[in-house]
Amino acid sequence: MRPEDLLCPTPQGLCCPAGDFFIDPLRPVERALVTHGHSDHARAGHGAVLATAETLDIMRLRCGEDCAGTMQAAAYGETVEINGVRITFHPAGHILGAAQICVEWKGLRMVVSGDYKTAPDPTCAAFAPVPCDVFITEATFGLPVFRFGDARAETAKLLHSVALFPDRAHLVGCYPLGKAQRMIALLREAGYDRPIFLHGAMEALTRYYAARGLDIGALRPAREARRDELAGAVTICPPSALQELWARRFPDPVSVFASGWMRVRARARQRGIALPLVISDHADWEGLTATIAATGASEVWVTHGEEDGLVRWCEMRGLRARPLRLVGYGEEEDEEEDQGAAAENGAAAAP
Amino acid sequence: MNRFAALLDRLAFEHARNAKLRQMADYFRTTPDPERGWALAALTGALSFRHAKPGLIRALVAERVDPVLFGLSYDYVGDLSETVALLWPEGPSPRAGAEKAQNAPRLSEVIKALATLGKAELPGQLSRWLDALDETGRWALLKLVTGGLRIGVSARLAKTAVAALGDKDPDEIELVWPALEPPYVDLFAWVEGRADRPAVRDPAPFRPVMLAHAIEEAELAALSPADYIAEWKWDGIRVQAVAGRRADGAPVARLYSRTGEDISKSFPDLVAALTLPGAIDGELLIVRDGRVQSFHVLQQRLNRKSVTPNLLAEFPAHLRAYDLLADGEEDLRALPFAERRKRLKAFVSRLAQPRVDLSPCVPFSTWSELMAARADPAAAGAGADAEAIEGVMLKRRDAAYLPGRPKGWWWKWKRDPFTVDAVLMYAQRGHGKRSSFYSDYTFGLWTDGENGDELVPVGKAYFGFTDEELLQIDRFVRRNTVNRFGPVREVVHERDQGLVLEIAFEGLQRSNRHRSGVAMRFPRIARLRWDKPPREADRLETLERLLPPDA
Known part of the structure; x- marks a missing residue:
């Protein structure tokens, strides 16, 4: 079985045909798994959403109580089965409630990192690498110039x-x-x-x-x-x-x-x-490369960011690597800001 | 080195003068000798060593980083020193900060080594330093060794920060500066009140200059013409030319800017003419065939890095003397101006150097006579030199030479500026207090284009308006934006829609750097012409008629 049979990149985001769900879909879908509450990953209008309780709370806070048909909470480490696909959420260390999503089916284990960081952060659960066959990573800061200190x-x-x-x-x-x-x-x-x-x-x-x-x-x-x-x-x-x-x-x-x-x-x-x-709430170059090594994955997919640098690094180490070039992630800056301006302007309207 | 680097890093982002001063003063206060003295030397440009070439830096990084990753990174960052500083491998324990800080070289070590290292030893030493420094330290080191330390701090500003340590006047620092050498331990000891003022052994010291207040026509009525002597106000650069003898009898001559910076190196031709001990206050001008050239010509000499024989021949420097502060060992500053002027006249004729002459007086007995002279200097005795005149100076006959800008003694009465009505085309946000305001304006004039009349940008202005006017323009810009380019907004500028700005400026010169072919001196916004439709703004041809014939 090829990894693409379990998770395949589509214009709507990563799709799992066997489980009939999407991960962080960019457009409304029937069933969505959401890694974290930033607006480029957690969009409103899905039929059903599976995410951590914190991510669901954040979605309700930002998009309203009825931003999805149904919501189901998944605890870190707890395994949920959908159509025979085993799904486990693991801490991503990015923000409160952020998760990596591990998908297992017919002996193949793939992990979608979402956004993550390895540096300590008192506001959320600490990241831990999850062993897998294929690691699907972000690469917001995927160049060796990005080294974040303390x-x-x-x-x-x-x-x-x-x-x-x-x-x-x-x-x-x-x-x-x-x-x-x-x-x-x-x-x-x-x-x-x-x-x-x-x-x-x-x-x-x-x-x-x-x-x-x-x-x-x-x-x-x-x-x-x-x-x-x-x-x-x-x-x-x-x-x-x-x-x-x-x-x-x-x-x-x-x-x-x-x-x-x-x-x-x-x-x-x-x-x-x-x-x-x-x-930064994202992994720096050392965080990205150390994590790839720690997962033991033999194949790496890069969702968004500075893909070329990270793909080059994988190739130098003999790992299969491909950029997915998904359009629509990493825009949290703009969208978060629009939401921010609206909130204060609304608040400031009252003298 | 890491601390000095952190200071440079902060200064590079800071726009406000006062904030830069505070950053530097804080650094000087908390950094021990001799490190802070070497930092002061670096900030004032008092260091000299052979700079490393970019090729050397590239070679160092090529030994350590994959060329593809380096290429991607350099593309992204856009600055070689910074890319290398960011990329440099941190070694086996990347975040062991404390241990590393112990091995980091001190600024004094780096500077001393750079002055003595042979070419072959430089790469090895550089990589050892890079291994021991943090990112900011590496960045500052690379900027320092490649000579690219551009952080927007003048020597004067750095000295002002030192003065702030002990409530001293920056001019006091200037007075002792020529006698000092890095790392300035005696300077800091004096400023902090731990030692006497360093002895000024300098035989050709700078003396703080006296500056004039601006005056308007209406204010003249309160003054009596008989109390004043008038001179032309020359459009050159204010200098102080000082000569003396060292203890061993060797002659010393120096040329200072009005802030006390030693600019002798740029004007060896003029310095050679300072053969009599004394201190002249005057204007540096370019004189060709007995004719004073415009400021535009002077600028061509000022902007050169190296002083070549060609440059000296093409732009001969000249001193027009208007005051004498010292005659030999005698300090004249307490004498009345009329007395000093007599001494100056005698001094200049004794000096007998064609490069140094006396700034002539403008005879007048009533203010209206002087007004006429100011309006037409050529007819009032300035002849062909009139182009280099930007108004008249009024000095009280009984004025002593007082440092700073004392009120009531010297006045400058500038020629009226040129004005032109231009159309606002682009606006950019300012910095610091103005950071949320569109306060930098690009304006244009009409000219013949391919499709009829079009506006061509002729300049940029960012002052001259009141706070209230700034708010009005800012509002106009936000409501009339037609395009955005990063921090710049393009503002509507049609024949019947747009904002006309009355621009005042001091002079005009040809320029290849501007699409319009002209560049203004000191452009600023004189008035907002809300009443005027853009189609009635001026044309480029109007401006071109103001160009001096020789420029």
Whole structure:
């Protein structure tokens, strides 16, 4: 049996004909397995969705209670059978509820990584590689220039800047789901105990993380803060808000952006970022390559990102590798930002 | 080296002057000698060693990284030093930070080694350093050794940060600077109040300059013409020409910019003419066949990296003297201006160098006479030099030479700027406080195109407007965007739709770098012409008529 008989790439996403389901489908389908709650992976309108309980909660929060016909929760490590295909969710370490999905059928084991990272993150369950025959990996940062250091050192940079510029507001651009909450956790872990101000787009999701046990300390909506309170304080907002009208209410703001893209200086410069923080929820080059090795897979498929670099690495090690070139993933930046802007503008409409 | 690298990294992203100052002052405050002194030397351009070629760096990385992965990475990153810094293998324990930091070379070691290393030893030493540094450290090292340290910090700004350590005036640092050498341990000791001021043994020191305030016609009525001496305001660069003798009797001569930077190397022809001990304040100009050339001509000499015999012959540097701060060992700065002027006249004639002459006075007895002279310098005695005149200077006869910009003694009364009505074509977001505003504007004028009249961009302006006007233009840009290119928005510019800007500028020159073929000096927005439809804006031909005949 070829791996393509178990999972095959289609324009709608990865399809499992034997189980009659799709994984992270890009368009509405009858039955979907969803790796995590980012909008490019978790879309509304499917007939039935199987995902972790957290991912389902996040989908309801973002797309409404009726965003899917039926929802079924899968716990990490628990095996569910659909039409004879055995399915197990494993932690992906990407955001709260993120999972790798292992699909087994007739002795063939394939793992779909979804988005993942191997670096520690107090806001979600830790990633662990899953042994398999075929590993289907993301490659957002699939070039050897992407090597992310310790997120705590990046957080220290932010705190140093806050100490150095006590009269300036620090606006930290973070994707509203995952990065924002991790940034808060990193600040708290570093001993920062002052209130952190939040853009409206982060509020509901951050409350959800707190309800799931994350220690977030004192948070306040930025829109209710006086200008002088924002000086010397940290405010977390969607990256797009850094350059929008919203940012004008802040005193002499320092634009900060926490993202793996900040590894490349030109990326930070293009966005007018004064303080880039290399903090990513994706695996870096070493994370990607070490994971491929740890799965023991003899064949690797690359879903999205910088496929060419990772495929080259596999070939150099004698692994079969193919880029799937699925169109539609990795756009979370744009979509998350649109959602973010809408949330705050709605919230800000009330004086 | 890692700390210095972190500073460079922060400075490279920071746009605001005050923030850069704060970053540097923080670094100097928390970094011990001699490391901070070497950093100061690097920031002020006081280091000299032979730079490594990019080919050497490529060869080093080729030994360690697959060429295909290197190629993909370089394509993505777009900068060789940065690509190599990011790609450099981290060794067996990639994230063992603490142990690694111990092996990291200090900036002082790197600089000393670079000054003495032979060509054959450089690659080996470079790779040992790269092995021991973190990513930012590798990036800064590669920028340093290839001579590509571009972080937007002037020598003056770095010195200002040092001054901030001890509440000193930056001019005080300039005064002692020529006597100092890296790593400036005595400078830091003095600034931090742990030692006396370093002795200024410099026989040709810089003296902080006196600057003028701008004045408008209406303000003149309150002043009495008899109290003032008027001179032309020359459109060159303000310099201080100083000569003296070292303890051993050897002559020393230096040319300083108005901020105290030693620019002697760029003007050996003029420095050679400074043969009398003393300090002249004056304007550096290019004079050909007895005629002062426009600023545009001077710029062609300023922009050159190396001073060649051709350059010296084609652009002869000249000093037009307007004040004398020292005559031999005698400090004249406390004397009244009228007295100094007499001494200057005698000094220049004693010096007897054709490259140095006296800036003439403009005779007048009423403000209207002076106004007439300012409007037409050629007829008021400046003759063919009028093109290099940008107004008149007024100096009180009894003014001592005071450093800084003291009020009430010196005035500059600039010629009225040129203006042109142009159409806003593109807008770009600004930086820092203006980061959310569209505050950089590209404007154009009408010209004959293939399909009738079309707008051609002629310049860019990003100041001249009030905060209120900035809000208005920003709103206009957001509502009238027809296209987006990254951070740039194209704004509607049709015959009947668009925004006309009255642009003021100081002068014009031909330029191959602009599609319009002209470049403005100091363009800024004088007024927003909401009342004017774009079709009534000016034409490129109007602008071209303002070009000087020799340019």
